[in-house]
Amino acid sequence: MEIVFQTMANGLLVGALYGLVALGFALLMGVMKFLNTAHGTFIILGGYLSYWLLELWGIDPFLSLPLVVMAMFLIGIVFYKLALSPLLKLPNIGMRINSSMLITFGSIWVLDNTMTVLWTPDVRSIMTSYTGQTLKLLGVRFSLTGLGGVGVAILVALVLYFILSGTYFGKHIRAATQDVVAASLCGINVQRTYLFSCGIAIALAGVAGMVVVSSYSISSTAGIGWLSSAFVVMVLAGEGNINAIIPAGMVLGLIESAGLLVMGVSYRQAIALIVFIIVLMIKPQGLFAKKEYGS
Amino acid sequence: MLKITHIDVYYGDLQALWDVSLTIGEGEIVTLVGSNGAGKSTVMNTISGLLKIRAGSIEFRGVRLDSLPAHSIVEHGISMVPEGRRIFPQMTVLENLEMGASIYAARKVRQKTLKEIYEVFPILGERAKQRAGTLSGGEQQMLAIGRALMSQPKGLLIDEMSLGLSPLVVQELSRVIQSINKQNNLTVFVVEQDVPLALSMAHRGYVIENGRIIDEGDAKSLLCSARIKEAYLGTA
Amino acid sequence: MNWKKVSIFGVLVMGFLVPPLIWDLGTSVLNLLSMLFIYIILAQSWNLMGGYTGQINLGLAAFFGCGTLVTHFIWKAGVPFYLAMAAGGVAAMVLAVIIGLPTLRLKGMYFGIGTFALAEVCRIVVGGTFHRMLKMPSSYVASYSLISRYYVAFVVAALAVVVVYRVTHSKLGLGMVAVRDDETAAQVTGVNTFKCKVLALFISALLAGLAGGVFAYLRLSFHFIHMMFSPVWTFEPLMATIIGGAGTLAGPIIGSVFLVILSEIFALKLGEAHLIVFGFLFVLVVMYFPQGLVGSLDRIRPWFRRSWSRRAAREGQGKP
Numbered sequence: 001m002e003i004v005f006q007t008m009a010n011g012l013l014v015g016a017l018y019g020l021v022a023l024g025f026a027l028l029m030g031v032m033k034f035l036n037t038a039h040g041t042f043i044i045l046g047g048y049l050s051y052w053l054l055e056l057w058g059i060d061p062f063l064s065l066p067l068v069v070m071a072m073f074l075i076g077i078v079f080y081k082l083a084l085s086p087l088l089k090l091p092n093i094g095m096r097i098n099s100s101m102l103i104t105f106g107s108i109w110v111l112d113n114t115m116t117v118l119w120t121p122d123v124r125s126i127m128t129s130y131t132g133q134t135l136k137l138l139g140v141r142f143s144l145t146g147l148g149g150v151g152v153a154i155l156v157a158l159v160l161y162f163i164l165s166g167t168y169f170g171k172h173i174r175a176a177t178q179d180v181v182a183a184s185l186c187g188i189n190v191q192r193t194y195l196f197s198c199g200i201a202i203a204l205a206g207v208a209g210m211v212v213v214s215s216y217s218i219s220s221t222a223g224i225g226w227l228s229s230a231f232v233v234m235v236l237a238g239e240g241n242i243n244a245i246i247p248a249g250m251v252l253g254l255i256e257s258a259g260l261l262v263m264g265v266s267y268r269q270a271i272a273l274i275v276f277i278i279v280l281m282i283k284p285q286g287l288f289a290k291k292e293y294g295s
Numbered sequence: 296m297l298k299i300t301h302i303d304v305y306y307g308d309l310q311a312l313w314d315v316s317l318t319i320g321e322g323e324i325v326t327l328v329g330s331n332g333a334g335k336s337t338v339m340n341t342i343s344g345l346l347k348i349r350a351g352s353i354e355f356r357g358v359r360l361d362s363l364p365a366h367s368i369v370e371h372g373i374s375m376v377p378e379g380r381r382i383f384p385q386m387t388v389l390e391n392l393e394m395g396a397s398i399y400a401a402r403k404v405r406q407k408t409l410k411e412i413y414e415v416f417p418i419l420g421e422r423a424k425q426r427a428g429t430l431s432g433g434e435q436q437m438l439a440i441g442r443a444l445m446s447q448p449k450g451l452l453i454d455e456m457s458l459g460l461s462p463l464v465v466q467e468l469s470r471v472i473q474s475i476n477k478q479n480n481l482t483v484f485v486v487e488q489d490v491p492l493a494l495s496m497a498h499r500g501y502v503i504e505n506g507r508i509i510d511e512g513d514a515k516s517l518l519c520s521a522r523i524k525e526a527y528l529g530t531a
Numbered sequence: 532m533n534w535k536k537v538s539i540f541g542v543l544v545m546g547f548l549v550p551p552l553i554w555d556l557g558t559s560v561l562n563l564l565s566m567l568f569i570y571i572i573l574a575q576s577w578n579l580m581g582g583y584t585g586q587i588n589l590g591l592a593a594f595f596g597c598g599t600l601v602t603h604f605i606w607k608a609g610v611p612f613y614l615a616m617a618a619g620g621v622a623a624m625v626l627a628v629i630i631g632l633p634t635l636r637l638k639g640m641y642f643g644i645g646t647f648a649l650a651e652v653c654r655i656v657v658g659g660t661f662h663r664m665l666k667m668p669s670s671y672v673a674s675y676s677l678i679s680r681y682y683v684a685f686v687v688a689a690l691a692v693v694v695v696y697r698v699t700h701s702k703l704g705l706g707m708v709a710v711r712d713d714e715t716a717a718q719v720t721g722v723n724t725f726k727c728k729v730l731a732l733f734i735s736a737l738l739a740g741l742a743g744g745v746f747a748y749l750r751l752s753f754h755f756i757h758m759m760f761s762p763v764w765t766f767e768p769l770m771a772t773i774i775g776g777a778g779t780l781a782g783p784i785i786g787s788v789f790l791v792i793l794s795e796i797f798a799l800k801l802g803e804a805h806l807i808v809f810g811f812l813f814v815l816v817v818m819y820f821p822q823g824l825v826g827s828l829d830r831i832r833p834w835f836r837r838s839w840s841r842r843a844a845r846e847g848q849g850k851p
Contacts, residue, residue: 035640086818097640098587102773102817105766109810117804168397175383175394182381185343187369187398187446224762228651231644266659273648273655280645281633 005140007257013146015253017211019246020153021226022233023160024204030240031177031197033093034084035101039230040223041111042202046072046209047218048115051124061126061214062148068210069203076202080195083107088191108223115220125217149211156207157246163200164242173197177240225269232276238286248288296321296482297342297373297450302351302361304341311337312506315351319450324476324483326497326514328490334506335486336378339454342484343375344368355450370398374448378455380439384428388419391427391438395445404447412441415471433464440468444475450482457489465489469496494518540692547685551678561677565749567791568681568688569742573768574775574783575691576738581769582777583699584731585711589643589765590630590650594623594736596657596760598743599753603665606747616687616744623740624733626653631732635725650760658757667751680749687745691738696780698734707731711778770813776823785824 025039036042046068053064083103090096134141164170172193175183184190212218212226229252237248252272259271279287297319304312312334319325329335340346342353344365353361360368374395383391392412396405413420416437422430427438436456443451453472457465473496475481487493494500494514502510502517510517547564550556556564573595580586602619606612634645698704706727709717718724743759753759767790768783775786790809797805820827 083814094639099817101587101640101643103814106770106810106813106817109766109770109806109813113804113807113810117807168402171386171390171394172397174386178383178385179381181345182377182383183394184345184365185369185375185377185381186394186442187366187374187401188394189364189366191364228648232648235644267655270652270655270659273652276648277633277645277652280637280641284637284641 011257015250019249024201040227042205046206047213072206076199080198244288329503372449375452395442568684572742590646592764593650594739598740602744619744620740627736654760776825
């Protein structure tokens with residue numbers, strides 16, 4: 001019985017990370033209808049940044065997080081300018097989704113393999129004084145880095161929620177998502193809004209990367225695996241439903257853990273994918289879909 | 296105040312407007328009438344910056360607008376109520392109005408402008424916290440107009456106000472527009488399929504057909520002109 | 532019959548059939564060319580679905596891996612290799628039914644995601660089931676002849692090209708293109724869009740399975756069989772097709788040649804460095820040259836014709 005609780009607890013921890021991983025991806029897809037298949041790659045990149053900040057200058061990853069955020073934000077802006085902004089000229093959304101999928105897909109190969117050439121495909125992990133230490137709560141062991149990851153995930157989700165609902169910029173994002181033309185007519189500079197949104201989305205990937213490298217490990221080719229998780233979480237939450245992302249991630253984590261108990265480690269990833277397919281077929285709006293009013 | 300001179304507009308390779316010229320003076324209500332597909336909305340979308348001209352110029356209070364992006368045109372004082380209202384369905388009435396005040400100058404005086412809008416359209420005040428998508432057609436139109444007014448424009452463009460609305464509602468909106476025009480000296484440019492409505496609301500009018508301006512004049516005399524009567528009002 | 536095209540095809544065929552009989556090209560060249568042919572089959576397979584029918588299948592690797600796996604075991608059991616390969620192709624088609632059933636109903640990008648997810652499931656399940664290395668008995672190793680692999684690969688590649696040609700020039704092919712351009716309009720004009728998509732999937736799966744069979748015949752033994760289900764086997768043909776020109780017959784071939792040449796140039800670098808260049812090219816093509824290399828050539832051709840005819844006109848008038 002204890003094993004069940006332990007596995008479930010781990011599932012929640014992993015789930016929070018899955019949610020964090022999916023946030024930036026869902027932001028780009030929900031807001032701008034850009035399918036950023038390179039999202040996983042950016043997560044790895046963020047992980048590398050945290051890793052090198054520790055290796056070279058001894059800064060703890062949780063402390064260097066603001067630096068990583070800023071760096072990834074800038075990278076996101078550059079990425080938007082180079083690869084994504086030309087897509088705004090396309091006449092319809094379907095083409096935009098397809099083209100962004102293909103372009104970011106090409107970027108994966110460029111970025112992944114550049115990272116491989118620069119930093120080798122070796123698996124990297126962060127070792128600090130608290131790595132591997134656990135805390136016992138309610139009879140269950142939680143890893144410190146895992147808890148830190150959950151804390152980061154929740155904090156980031158709250159910040160994002162605040163930005164989206166409380167600030168003018170966030171409302172501009174929501175307006176542009178619902179009707180781009182009307183937003184422009186209100187005087188909203190949609191291009192600039194998109195630019196900063198992309199920066200935020202990539203910065204979110206960076207944060208996820210930091211948690212990944214401190215709780216698990218990264219390697220230059222691991223990006224696609226995280227993309228997969230991000231996709232599944234986004235579909236579970238329902239496209240555009242940013243507030244449901246962290247809960248949806250936790251649901252995924254729990255389902256995976258349950259599957260682990262039943263089927264064993266080697267098939268763990270397959271479970272998430274099968275759940276994904278089932279949800280796609282039965283309830284494509286996601287498990288957390290809200291009712292839609294109006295147009 | 297608004298000077299459109301000899302503009303050509305294309306949709307890709309298809310020409311939609313040929314050598315269109317219009318002037319709208321300060322404080323006037325001017326209307327552009329024509330049948331479906333004549334080019335009315337094209338003119339509107341071009342002025343507001345959604346479409347670009349290939350020839351000619353658009354000038355507002357001395358400033359060239361034709362090369363500016365849509366959001367900059369709002370900053371220069373022109374606000375458009377688009378065809379089909381295009382309110383933000385998942386945002387509340389209040390949030391929609393706030394979006395109208397996105398430009399910096401309008402943001403500062405947001406609260407004052409809100410109060411004024413609520414006076415003109417009391418129903419918006421009542422439904423302030425409601426999701427805009429749940430409003431009726433007439434209420435949405437009021438919201439769209441209110442939202443456009445939130446940017447404190449000097450010139451208001453209205454594209455097909457009457458579409459899908461009951462005659463009573465349309466009359467009320469028309470009355471409101473005329474009163475705002477008188478009180479605040481707001482210049483209004485209206486595009487309409489409902490010719491009698493448009494010409495009764497406006498001071499002057501233009502007639503467009505197949506992308507070309509074919510007639511212009513004082514609203515009353517246009518209403519009586521034989522051509523208009525024949526083409527749009529169905530008198531033999 | 533377009534005799535010009537047939538004769539070009541014939542020349543190319545001779546160009547590949549004859550040389551190995553005369554010269555000893557060496558192991559690495561023969562290996563490289565065999566892999567090129569496999570890539571061509573995969574690219575044509577993906578192109579049939581993605582380029583002609585507009586269904587972006589991101590799970591092609593599952594069909595390839597399935598073909599490799601099934602062919603390996605059936606051949607090991609003593610069945611002649613060409614039957615084993617055929618079995619691999621058929622097995623891939625069966626897998627296509629399983630994968631196609633849930634995913635063909637999905638629209639737009641969700642089809643791609645769905646196929647990707649299912650292919651990954653296949654990979655994980657295979658990886659979990661087959662831990663040990665898959666080896667061939669030493670008798671097979673002893674009788675290994677690279678030249679026969681080369682010819683088999685070539686024949687199957689030529690076959691793939693012919694099959695795609697016949698399909699795309701048939702009524703089915705017209706239906707497929709209609710689905711790609713506008714599925715709703717196609718339905719309204721009476722095209723059985725579902726049938727087109729299903730057939731495209733089946734033929735694509737068959738070809739990919741055969742490619743897997745050829746690969747099993749080429750490599751004999753596999754350390755990690757699940758790597759044959761790796762997404763790389765989807766994405767390299769995909770990129771090759773798009774760079775070469777999706778929706779054309781020559782596009783996948785040109786793209787595959789490009790891919791193989793690039794990988795040879797960068798063969799000594801760490802990782803898959805050739806993919807950096809390839810990825811870059813891919814992005815450029817998607818953004819600026821959506822018809823790929825073939826399409827760009829089409830745009831240059833009128834240029835040549837104009838300068839030819841100008842020269843002919845000049846000469847005709849007796850000017851120097």
